[in-house]
Amino acid sequence: MLLMLVVFSVIIYLLLNFVATMQESSISLFMMIFTILIIYLILLPVISQFARMYRVAKMRQIMPSLLSVIKCQDCNYVLVREFLTGDYVFKNVGKCYKCGGNLYIDAIYLTSEKKGKGA
Amino acid sequence: MQPLVQEESTFVQWLILLFFMISIFMSMFYEKIRFSAGIRQIKMELMKLERLAKNGKELVINAVKEIGKPGFDPSNRILEFLEFFMIEPVDRDPFGIMKKLEHLINLRRDVFRRFLSEVAPNASRDERANLEGALEATIVIDYLFRLVRHYLILSERTKSYILVAQLQLQLPLVMRYAKAYFEALKAFKDGKPIGDGIGVLVATKFVYDLAKDGESRVTFKEIVEDTLVTEVMFEGRKIFVVRAKGPGAFVGKPGDAIVKIIEDCKGKNDISRIIMIDAALKLEGERSGEVAEGVGAAIGGIGVDRFKIEEIATKYGIPLDAIIIKESLEEAISPLKKEIFESVNEVIKRIKRIILQSTKPGDAIILAGIGNAAGIGFMKLSS
Ligand SMILES: [Zn+2]
Numbered sequence: 001m002l003l004m005l006v007v008f009s010v011i012i013y014l015l016l017n018f019v020a021t022m023q024e025s026s027i028s029l030f031m032m033i034f035t036i037l038i039i040y041l042i043l044l045p046v047i048s049q050f051a052r053m054y055r056v057a058k059m060r061q062i063m064p065s066l067l068s069v070i071k072c073q074d075c076n077y078v079l080v081r082e083f084l085t086g087d088y089v090f091k092n093v094g095k096c097y098k099c100g101g102n103l104y105i106d107a108i109y110l111t112s113e114k115k116g117k118g119a
Numbered sequence: 120m121q122p123l124v125q126e127e128s129t130f131v132q133w134l135i136l137l138f139f140m141i142s143i144f145m146s147m148f149y150e151k152i153r154f155s156a157g158i159r160q161i162k163m164e165l166m167k168l169e170r171l172a173k174n175g176k177e178l179v180i181n182a183v184k185e186i187g188k189p190g191f192d193p194s195n196r197i198l199e200f201l202e203f204f205m206i207e208p209v210d211r212d213p214f215g216i217m218k219k220l221e222h223l224i225n226l227r228r229d230v231f232r233r234f235l236s237e238v239a240p241n242a243s244r245d246e247r248a249n250l251e252g253a254l255e256a257t258i259v260i261d262y263l264f265r266l267v268r269h270y271l272i273l274s275e276r277t278k279s280y281i282l283v284a285q286l287q288l289q290l291p292l293v294m295r296y297a298k299a300y301f302e303a304l305k306a307f308k309d310g311k312p313i314g315d316g317i318g319v320l321v322a323t324k325f326v327y328d329l330a331k332d333g334e335s336r337v338t339f340k341e342i343v344e345d346t347l348v349t350e351v352m353f354e355g356r357k358i359f360v361v362r363a364k365g366p367g368a369f370v371g372k373p374g375d376a377i378v379k380i381i382e383d384c385k386g387k388n389d390i391s392r393i394i395m396i397d398a399a400l401k402l403e404g405e406r407s408g409e410v411a412e413g414v415g416a417a418i419g420g421i422g423v424d425r426f427k428i429e430e431i432a433t434k435y436g437i438p439l440d441a442i443i444i445k446e447s448l449e450e451a452i453s454p455l456k457k458e459i460f461e462s463v464n465e466v467i468k469r470i471k472r473i474i475l476q477s478t479k480p481g482d483a484i485i486l487a488g489i490g491n492a493a494g495i496g497f498m499k500l501s502s
Pocket of ligand 1: 072073074076077096097099100101
C-alpha cells in the first residue's frame with residue numbers, strides 16, 4: 001500500500017511536470033480526462049448497486065429446491081415433488097395407483113436447477 | 120506562454136508537497152488505520168454471526184416446543200444447556216485414553232438424551248435424535264460467536280494490530296462454518312438427509328437392490344445401541360450390512376457393531392473382509408460426489424470407532440477396504456446435493472466389484488455404511 005502510494009506520487013509528479021511543459025490545448029485535454037475520472041468515481045456506487053441487483057436476481061433464479069423422488073416397488077412409476085416435513089428416504093407413502101404396489105421415497109436431494117424446470 | 124508555465128510549476132510544487140505529506144502520514148499511522156478498519160470489519164461480521172446464533176436458538180426452541188410439547192416453557196433450560204462442555208481426557212499419559220474418551224462421549228450423549236427427554240417429553244426417539252443434532256449445531260454456532268467476540272474484545276483492549284489481522288484472516292472461514300452449521304440445524308430440525316448420510320444411504324440401497332432381485336428378505340436388527348445390522352446374500356457370499364438407525368439423526372456405534380459381528384461369527388463363519396463406505400472431505404477443486412477407493416477404516420469422528428475397528432481387524436488379520444465419497448464440509452452437514460446422491464450407483468458398483476474380485480463364495484463380509492442417518496429410514500418390503 002505504501003509502495004503503491006510512493007509509485008503513485010512519482011507518476012503524478014512526472015505527469016504534472018509533463019503538463020507544465022504542455023501547450024494550452026493539451027492542458028484542457030488533461031482536464032477533460034480528469035473530469036471523466038471524477039464523474040466515474042461519483043457513478044461507481046450506482047454501478048455497483050446495479051451489479052448487486054443483477055446478481056441477486058440471478059441467484060433467485062437458481063434457488064435450490066429440495067425434492068423427494070417417489071418410486072413404485074413393482075412398476076416404473078416415478079413421482080418427483082417438493083420435500084414435505086416428515087419425509088425420509090425409504091418411507092412408505094401408500095399404494096401405487098397403477099399396479100397397487102408399495103410406493104416409497106427413493107431419494108431426497110437438493111437441486112440447483114432453474115425454477116420451473118426442476119420438477 | 121511563459122507566465123502560465125511559471126504558475127503551473129508552483130501549483131505542481133504544492134501538489135508534490137501534499138503527496139509527500141500524505142505518504143508520510145500514511146507510513147506513520149498505517150497500523151492505526153488498518154487496525155480501526157479491521158475492527159470495523161470484524162464488528163460487522165460479528166453482527167451477522169450474532170444474528171445466526173440468535174436465529175439458531177429461536178429455531179431450536181421452537182422446534183423443541185413444537186415437537187416435544189413440554190408442559191412448560193423450555194427456553195431458559197435450552198439457553199442454559201448451550202454452554203454445555205466436555206473436558207477431553209489428559210493426553211500426556213496416552214495409555215488407555217481411548218477407553219476414557221469413549222466413556223466421556225457416552226456420558227455426554229447420555230446427558231444430552233436426558234436433557235431432551237426433560238424438555239421434549241412427547242417426542243419420539245427419532246425426533247429426539249433430530250433435536251439432538253439441531254442442538255449440537257446450535258452449540259457450535261453459539262460457541263463460534265462467543266469465540267469471535269472474545270478475540271475482538273481482546274484485540275480492542277490490547278490495541279494489538281496482530282490479533283486483529285489474525286482474526287480478520289480467520290473470519291471468512293469461521294463465517295463459512297457458522298453458515299454451514301446453520302444449514303445443518305435447519306436440516307436436522309426437519310429431518311432432511313444430509314451429505315454425511317451418503318454412506319448410510321449406499322449401504323441401505325445395496326440391501327434393497329439385492330432384495331428387489333429376490334435374493335433375500337430384509338429385516339434390520341438393532342444389535343448395539345442406535346446401530347442396525349442385516350444379512351443379505353450376494354453371489355454366494357454372506358454380507359452383514361451395518362448402518363446407523365434412522366430416520367432420526369443417529370450416527371450409531373459402528374465400531375461396537377463390527378466388533379460384535381466378528382466375535383459372534385468367530386469359529387463358525389469367520390469374517391474375511393470389511394468394506395467401509397463414508398463421506399470424506401474433498402480438497403478444493405475436486406468434484407463433489409467423486410468416489411475413491413483405498414484401505415483402512417473409513418470413519419470420521421473423534422476416533423473411538425476407528426480405533427476399535429483397526430484393532431479388531433489387526434487382531435484377526437481382516438483386510439479393510441475403504442470407499443469414500445468426496446464432499447466439502449458445508450455439503451457434509453447441509454441437505455444432500457443431487458451430484459452427491461448420484462454417486463450411489465457408482466459406489467454400489469465398486470462394492471460389488473471388490474466383493475467379486477477379492478472374496479470367494481461362502482465367505483462372510485461386513486459392509487459398513489458410516490454417517491449420520493438423518494432422513495434415511497428403512498422399510499419392510501412386502502415381497
Ligand atoms: Zn406401481
